[in-house]
Amino acid sequence: MRVQLLGHLTVEGVSLTDRQRRLLAALLLEPGRAVPQSRLLSAIWDDDLPTGPEVALRTQVFRLRKALKDVPELAVTTVGQTYSIEVDPHLVDLHRFRRLVAEARTLPDPALLESALELWQDDALRDLPGTPLWNGVRAALGYERRAVQDEFDAAGKTVAAPAQVPHQLPAAIPGFTGRDDQLRELADRSGTVLITAIDGIAGVGKTALALHFGHSEVARFPDGRLYVNLRGFDPQDRPLAPSDVLTQFLRALGVKAQHVPLGEAEQSKLYRSLMADRRMLVLLDNAAHADQVRPLLPGGSSTCLITSRNRLVDLDAVPLFLDVMTEQEAVALLRRVLGDDIDLAAARELARLCGYLPLALRIAAANAGEFLADTVADLREQNRLAALVIDDDEQAAVRAAFDLSYLALDDEHRTLFRRLGLLAGLDFTAESAAALAEGSLDVLHAANLVEQPQPGRYRLHDLLRLYAFGRAQTDDSAQAREQALDRLHRWYLDATYTAALSIAPEKMLLERGTEVPLPSSAADWLDNERANVVAVAAQAPGRVRYLLLDRMHTYLKIGRHTAEQVAMAESALETATAANDEQGLQVGHLGIAAGHASSGRLRQAADILTESLRTAWPEARVRLLHVLGDVLREEGDVDRALACYTESSELTAAIGLDDMLASQYFSLGTTCWMQNRLEESLRYLMKAHELAAAHGRHYYSMFYLAVCGGTLRDLGRYEEAADNLSRFIVEAREQNMTAHLSSALSDLATVHTAMGEHELAAQHGEEALTLARDMGDPAFEADVRVALGALAVRRGQPEAAAEHLDRAVAAAREAGYRHAEAAALIARRTVPDVLQGLTIARTSGYRLLEHKALKVLAEIHPDHEFYARQAAQIG
Structure with a gap:
């Protein structure tokens, strides 16, 4: 069964009278919602109402139900004094x-826009009468169609607009020497090149060659350079999945977090589209197999270098086989490291003992210093001993060089080095290393045993990582390794707890932790450590996995780090399911739902949360209800969102979680504001303010007071609104809370606009816009531009108003932010725009915006009296 509204109204296999068609259309415009009785009466009879209109409406509903009796997919239900229709949208x-x-708009994918436009058979509802109501609906739907057509026409041009060209290559290996033939071959190649080693020898310098080429040929890649270590041979971590990498690459190419698809196929498709006209270098380091890299191949005019110990014979790539260095190249490398005046005979001997492998040569040279002859003698003995253990082991030279450097360390630094092999993640810091063992990373760095790609962050070469891991297995007991990892997990739990308290102190956490000093702000620390936390969680025991996810939840949600949130949630669910751990299951499902919501899959998120509520204990129910309210509100189901917030707040009070009530009242207050229940909104927000103050949360008490400013403004209490907002702005500046500051400045601009203080409004609005653009958040930008557009309208500046409001609509659509889209359309003050804004407001439950739209239509629509009556009914 199919229902058509985009053309003649038709229900497959059903014959309807004219009045039944009007009634059905009015219900189908808002499925699942109770449509106001006045709107149903206008839809059927316009102003020519019958005697006893309520009885007449019941009669029409009875007849419509009878006509639809053989269509179980369409069910007209009674809701109080009015009706709704239940149907799969x-x-x-x-x-x-x-x-x-x-x-x-979420993916973004122009093909979906094309499919959407193909659904239109003609003008919407073209066979319904030409009454003001149906003319208005048709105009709004027609504008909606034209807006999508405009988007489709412009699609592909604005999917990604990176602020800067990505330069992701790690630092080049200092003192790179030799490989002239291979560098010339790379310069002559384009497309995909696989750099691998003859006979699979590790430590031959595959990555060093690729990095040197990438850094020395910058002009060949004007659109940037992408890099990832695929960890194909890591002893601890799983190799990176293509989806993990595509998420990183798409973000680097300028795709907003909320636009990154969840599925690998969709990610790869978008990636190839964005790369099609770019000239870039893509370096895929340490690939394990062809399936790992195939979705990452850029195509087009870009060059892709892949390094691997394996030959990847089923990959369509030009092979470049790398052998060990020649003696001349090896000696030249030693002279670059140790100086030109070294003993050449000893250098040649050292080169031979190191198997002419660059990595072994660098490690040995770092250990030798001015005692080259002694190092040669020690290494000769190490090689002899290694040869007694394993004959014909091509890695004996590498291991011997590692052994020599490792044994030269004192006990403390040997312990630190081998424990670093236990670390999950791409890199580490002094703080995370200290959780494993005492010692200085600077000592290991001086010995060439760790690399420092940027200040404060360290990493291990993959062979050294493997060596350190092996040493930990042989030199440490299982208990010592377990204790070291327990300390690492505890440190990450405490660090993420500290960061979570800083970002959202009123969010409910499963368990309290210990606050620890962070080396930077909470937001910066989380940005730098995000990938490591995900890797640690994947390695950790089940309880640690879901506690880390619990503490990362708000950060990942706000930043729309969807892939990481889903990865952590799936990992938590895996162990929680095996252990039948209810807490882990709840947190995992919450993470999966948040991932869906961040990607615009609001219905899937709501379904997961609703199902989780069936088995939730009271504290979990509080949190699930609150998050479900957030999802429903974003989806446009404001009435159900309010019901969730109400139940959540009542349960919070009942179980004594008084310190969490302020955030509950905040959500109730902002939702009541959307519904035009302004006095209730003010009461809830003032309760939130008072509770936060009572619990010593001064900043948030001021924040809630500032949010009252929007409600006070709409109540006409401008002086109070301006005072609340101005006081909070001082706090937000001191705390460097950019998002809150931008929002407060935007609200203050609207207050000054209403007071006629246009210069002050412009000053605050422009500052808010600068902050929003710096954050790169289209939702914040949309709100600010609505405020600036309304100000320009008041000041009689139509061109400035049009520019701000056009950009507000575009930004709101980019973010999937229906409230700002409707507000911007209404602020445009043209009949088609306001009608479209009215449609969004009505279908989403934004009654405050619905009232504003009706008031504007009462001023500008030819049938102004009709809209004035409607505005009066809900005012």
Whole structure:
């Protein structure tokens, strides 16, 4: 069964009278919602109402139900004194159109926009009468269609607009020497090149060659250079999946976090589209197999270098086999490291003992210093002993060089070095290393045993990582290794707990931790450590996995780090399911739902949360209800969102979680504001302010007071609103809370606009816009531009107003932010725009915006009296 609204109204296999068609259309515009009785009466009879309109409406509903008796997919239900219709939105072409458009804006994918437009058979509801109501609906839907057509026409040009060209290559190996033939061969190649070693020898310098080429040929790649260590041969971590890498690459190419698809196929498709017209270098380091890299091949005019110990014979790539160095190259390398005046005979001997492998040569040279002859003698003995253990081992030279450097360390630094082999993640810091063992990373760095790609962050070469891991297995007991990892996990738990308290002190956490000093701000620390936390969680015991996810939840959600959130949630669910751990299951499902919500899959998120509520204990129920409210509100189901917040706050009070009530009242207050219940909104927000103050949370008490400013403004209490906002702005500046500051400045601009203080409004609005653009968040930018657009309208500046409001609509659509989109459309003050804004407001439950739209239509629409009556009914 299919229902068509985008053309003649038709229900497959059903014959309807004219009045039944009008009633059905009015219900289908808002499926699942109770449509106000006044709107249903206007839809059927316009102003020519019958005697006893309520009885007449019941009669029409009875007849419609009878006509639909053989269509179980369409069920008209009674809700109080009015009605709604239950139907799968996928069966109605209008709602399929809107869902495809929403998905297209999330991915983004022009093909979905094209599919959405193909659903239109003609002008929407063209066979319904030419009454003001139906003319208005048709105009709004027609504008919606034209807006999507404009997006489709412009698609592909604005998917990604990176602020800067990505330069992700790690630092080149200092003192790179030789390989002239291979460098010339790389310069002559384009497309995909596989750099591998003859006979699979490790330590031959594959990565060093690729990095040197990438750094020395910058002009060949004007659009940037992408890099990833695929960890194909890591003893601790799983090799990176293509989806992990594509998420990173898409973000580097300028795709907003909320637009990164979840599925690997969609990610790869978008990646290839973005790379099609770019000239870039993509370096895929340490690949394990062809399937790991195939989705990452850029195509187009870009060059892709792959390094691997394996030959990847089923990959369509030009092979470049790398052998050990020649004696001349090896000696030249030693002279670069140790100086030109070294003993050449000893240098040649050292080169031979190191198997002419660059990595072994660098390690041995770092250990030798001015005692070259002694190092040669020691290494000769190490090689002899290694040869007694394993005959024909091509890695004996590498291991002998490692052994020599390792044994030269004191006990403390040997312990530190081998424990670093236990670390999951791409890199580490002094703080995370200290959790494993005492010692100085600077000592290991001086011995060439760790690299320092940037200040404060360290890493191990993959062979050294393997060597350190092996040493930990042989030199440490299982208990010592377990204790070291326990300390590492505890440190990450405490660090993420500290960061979570800084970012969202009123969010409920499963378990309290210990606050520890962080080397930078909480936000910066989380940005730098995000990948490591994900890797640690994947390695850790089950309880540690879900506690880390619990503490990272708000950060990952706010930053829309969807791939990482889903990866951590899936990992937590894996162990929680095996152990039947209810806490782990709840946190894992919450993470999966947040991932769906961040990607615009709000219905899937709501379904997961609703299912989780069935088995939730009270504290978990509080949190799930609150998050479900957030999802429903974003989806546009404000009434159900309010019900979730209400139940969550009542349960919070009942179980004595008083310190969490302020955030509950905040959500209730902002939702009541959306519904035009302004006095209730003010009461809830003031409760939030008072509770936060009572619990010593001064900043958040001021924040909630500032949010009251928006409600006070709409109540006409401008002086109070301006005072609240101005006081909070001082706090936000001191705390460097950019997002809150931008929002408060934007609200203050609207207050000054309403007071006629246009210069002050412009000053605050422009500062808010600068902050929003610096954050790169389209939702914040949309809100600010709505405020600036409304100000320009008041000042009689139509061109400035049009520019701000056009950009507000574009930014809101980019973010999937329906509230700002509706507000911007209404602020445009043209009949088609306001009608479209009215449609969004009505279908989303934004009654405050619905009232504003009706008031504007009462001023500018030819049938102004009709809209004035409607505005009066809900005012």
